[in-house]
Amino acid sequence: MPTRSRGPLEDDLDRKPRAAVFWDAENVTFKDERSIAEEFRKWIEDKYTPDTLLAFADWNGPYRDQGRLLYRIGFDLIHVPDELKDSADCQMAAYAIDWLLRSPRTSTYILASGDAVFEPLTLALQKQGKEVVVISNPLTTRPETILRADDYRDIDSFRPTILKLETIEDEKAQKMTPEMTRNVAFRRLQEAITKLKKLGRKTPKKYVKAVAEHLNPGLKMGEEGYDTWEQIISKALSERLVALEGEEPYAELVLTKKVAKISEDETESLEKMMQKFRDIVEKMHERGEHTGMESVVHKVREENLDYTELGYNKFGDFARAAESRDLIRIVERDDSPPALKPAYSFDRMLEWYQNNTRKFFGKGAKVPSDRFIKRTLRMLYKYDTSISEMEEYLRDPDIREVYNQILNASGLSFIPPYEQILLSILLGKGWGCERSIEVVNQELSPLGYEIECP
Numbered sequence: 001m002p003t004r005s006r007g008p009l010e011d012d013l014d015r016k017p018r019a020a021v022f023w024d025a026e027n028v029t030f031k032d033e034r035s036i037a038e039e040f041r042k043w044i045e046d047k048y049t050p051d052t053l054l055a056f057a058d059w060n061g062p063y064r065d066q067g068r069l070l071y072r073i074g075f076d077l078i079h080v081p082d083e084l085k086d087s088a089d090c091q092m093a094a095y096a097i098d099w100l101l102r103s104p105r106t107s108t109y110i111l112a113s114g115d116a117v118f119e120p121l122t123l124a125l126q127k128q129g130k131e132v133v134v135i136s137n138p139l140t141t142r143p144e145t146i147l148r149a150d151d152y153r154d155i156d157s158f159r160p161t162i163l164k165l166e167t168i169e170d171e172k173a174q175k176m177t178p179e180m181t182r183n184v185a186f187r188r189l190q191e192a193i194t195k196l197k198k199l200g201r202k203t204p205k206k207y208v209k210a211v212a213e214h215l216n217p218g219l220k221m222g223e224e225g226y227d228t229w230e231q232i233i234s235k236a237l238s239e240r241l242v243a244l245e246g247e248e249p250y251a252e253l254v255l256t257k258k259v260a261k262i263s264e265d266e267t268e269s270l271e272k273m274m275q276k277f278r279d280i281v282e283k284m285h286e287r288g289e290h291t292g293m294e295s296v297v298h299k300v301r302e303e304n305l306d307y308t309e310l311g312y313n314k315f316g317d318f319a320r321a322a323e324s325r326d327l328i329r330i331v332e333r334d335d336s337p338p339a340l341k342p343a344y345s346f347d348r349m350l351e352w353y354q355n356n357t358r359k360f361f362g363k364g365a366k367v368p369s370d371r372f373i374k375r376t377l378r379m380l381y382k383y384d385t386s387i388s389e390m391e392e393y394l395r396d397p398d399i400r401e402v403y404n405q406i407l408n409a410s411g412l413s414f415i416p417p418y419e420q421i422l423l424s425i426l427l428g429k430g431w432g433c434e435r436s437i438e439v440v441n442q443e444l445s446p447l448g449y450e451i452e453c454p
Contacts, residue, residue, distance in 0.1 A: 017108045017131070019048035020099050022092050023075060024113035025057035025066050026371075028136050028155050033332055034069060039158040041073035044110075051106045054095055056080055056088040060446060062378040081446065089117045096121060100128060107131060112155070114141030122148050138214050139326075143207035147249055152206070154214050156324065176313050178225045184311040185232045186241060188216045190263035191270065193242065193253055203252040205233055205244075215324050218317030270310050277305060277318070278327040282342045286386050291340045293319070329381065342386050349373050352387060353417070360394045361417045372418045379418075383425050390421060393428035402427055405454040406437070415451065419443050423451075 114136030134149035426436035
């Protein structure tokens with residue numbers, strides 16, 4: 001039988017590794033930025049021939065927007081109701097194993113998750129001769145997960161270069177030479193080690209490099225004439241700024257005595273300045289002030305925060321470093337420079353619930369489970385609401401009156417805290433009752449009931 005001649009496109013496809021992508025959308029997010037999703041799509045198409053792209057989450061919850069972004073770049077969405085702990089993780093692992101059995105031509109498995117539960121899956125895939133690429137946030141990922149991966153990618157590395165924040169108009173930024181950048185990188189490396197030790201984390205080289213890279217996206221590492229992070233670590237070892245303890249690949253980087261105290265003091269100073277910067281952005285946002293880059297940098301100067309003292313040459317680099325520490329968010333705007341918005345940690349939201357659940361939701365109310373705390377954070381971001389604004393809406397007597405009327409009309413005595421917060425925010429933002437109820441009922445539907453307007 002005659003064979004059809006192969007075209008150049010088919011030959012090119014065969015030259016690329018065939019990849020299956022499995023995305024844990026409840027663990028790794030794009031921070032709702034279209035540009036990051038698009039950069040990931042370009043990366044996957046340039047480097048691999050995608051055999052399948054599957055994303056897993058309870059799509060009825062706060063991950064709907066994430067789901068829309070993933071669907072737009074070619075993912076099939078696997079809905080996993082989240083009543084059971086780790087249910088999405090279990091489904092994702094099952095699909096990956098099924099794909100391994102049915103699709104022998106797939107050579108690379110890309111796992112977008114920092115959950116430790118996937119470490120056995122990684123080892124199993126590697127035993128079958130498959131390459132495993134892990135994508136996650138290194139600060140929420142175990143060192144062992146990063147060490148075991150054949151390749152590791154920080155989700156923030158897909159932030160496109162167009163989002164690199166340029167010098168503010170009246171900012172006198174000094175041009176950074178490779179030598180200056182190297183010296184700053186030494187300080188940042190030591191800071192990463194200090195930070196991880198304070199968190200009780202191990203510090204193997206590959207993990208420290210991933211964290212240092214994540215915390216300092218503005219440094220020109222690896223560009224022409226500049227050192228890579230691997231070179232910085234090697235030079236720090238040769239100059240005895242750091243030392244290795246243990247055996248490879250788990251040998252840990254530790255600070256030598258002559259720099260440990262200096263690094264500790266610098267890290268503490270940096271953390272204090274970052275916290276003050278976070279407070280500035282939060283207060284501006286809460287007062288309804290404009291929080292574009294130009295407005296915020298003027299407020300920073302008024303507060304005498306000299307970020308250049310700590311090695312940040314431009315305000316944009318300082319802002320990016322604060323975002324990488326989850327202290328602020330840099331939010332894209334279609335026709336304007338990015339805006340700076342508050343960011344809240346899981347621990348901070350948990351503490352709020354622990355201190356306020358009975359106060360706002362009654363004596364019988366309980367602190368929600370972890371997944372609803374994460375949902376609350378995403379809700380605040382989606383509706384551009386600060387924690388203090390949320391509290392104001394929950395206290396507002398007019399909103400409370402409408403809430404009680406809705407309960408009476410619905411034949412209910414209460415709705416859970418998460419849904420009550422959502423309803424209060426929407427009403428506080430000026431949404432009408434019908435429109436607000438439609439959104440809240442999507443969240444209540446898994447519970448088997450709904451509310452209605454009076």
